[in-house]
Amino acid sequence: MTSSTAERTAMTFRTLPAATLCAAAAALLSALGACAPAPRVQCDFSPLVMGQEVLPPGPLMMPTTPGTMKEIPLNTVSMIDPGVAGRVMVQSVMAGRNAAGNLAVTARLVNCTDYPQQVQGRTQFFDEAQRSAEPPSAWQRLHLPPRSFTSYNEVSVSGPAVGSFIIELRSGN
């Protein structure tokens, strides 16, 4: 750019009204924002809402009187606080026996929001007859930074007597 061209450009900017310059700057910033990469963690809750009535495969806890309540799937996570359901998603649930013969469970949780979240989790362990094998574990507080993963871990203490479990999650905010 020659010096005369630069002077002409500077003159043009000087003669433009301030409001026009501000609008142009805002548009430029907006365009730059649109180019920024989207967060890696993106959640879509719609399949969960649409598939609410479909029970996952696996054992179910049945009511004593049929029809009085919905079957509760075992070996899954139960969101007992509706406030958590739209903000935190369960990415996976795993369980296995450790060296001591106890059942170690893990649920990987994702904070789907742009804000820090706190949730509390506990686990109820059942025997083969779906009786409580031991008292439920104490509530464990988990801190999830925005768009991050964390794992909830718990382990039973009743050895091979434990056959199934339910992880319960509630808001910790």
Added chain:
Amino acid sequence: MVKLGYGRWRLAGLLAALLAAGCTQTANTCGMPTVELDPSARGPVGGVGIEGQDIVAMTDRMMRDMLQSPVLASAVRPPQVIVDSEYFYNESAQRLNKNAIVDRLRVGLTNAAHGRMTFVARHNADMVEQERKLKRAGKVDVATTGLTRAAAGADYRLSGRISSVDAVNIRSGVAQRYNQVVFEMVDLERGTIVWSGMYEFSRAAADDVVYR
């Protein structure tokens, strides 16, 4: 001085009587009725220190963790352990009954261990010694489980420390505290640590409470 007429005296007397009646009929109107609380959840009074729900959470966590330890819970011969507050130190800024923590831990362990560990009641050593003397003096019979040469010794003993780091914003009055509770099981022969666990949390509040 303002003189009150007869009618005004009567009105004042009536108001005083109503006030007195009101006070006697409704006691503690501004108080809060007793409510039952879940010990594992925060109650209506909460601050930045260690509270009931923390004791429930930390002892459950330590109990479960200890029972996964091969040294403590999977030994061929169940180890004899002492879980008391003798070597569990409170160095935090908070007044706290340490026994509330170690007692709950010991009870949880005793119930869940199912013979995988043997618990030595060293906190009741005086009581045991007194009964042993009475039996050997012939003042009481030997009961049903027989006599032993000595009271039980221990392989491992609980030690630990409660620490805190405090910060207060003098302008806003907001107090923040980091609380750390460390648990360790110490080999009483070799002096090594065979298991350790930690519970930590941080809280901030503008209206702190008094812990007693």
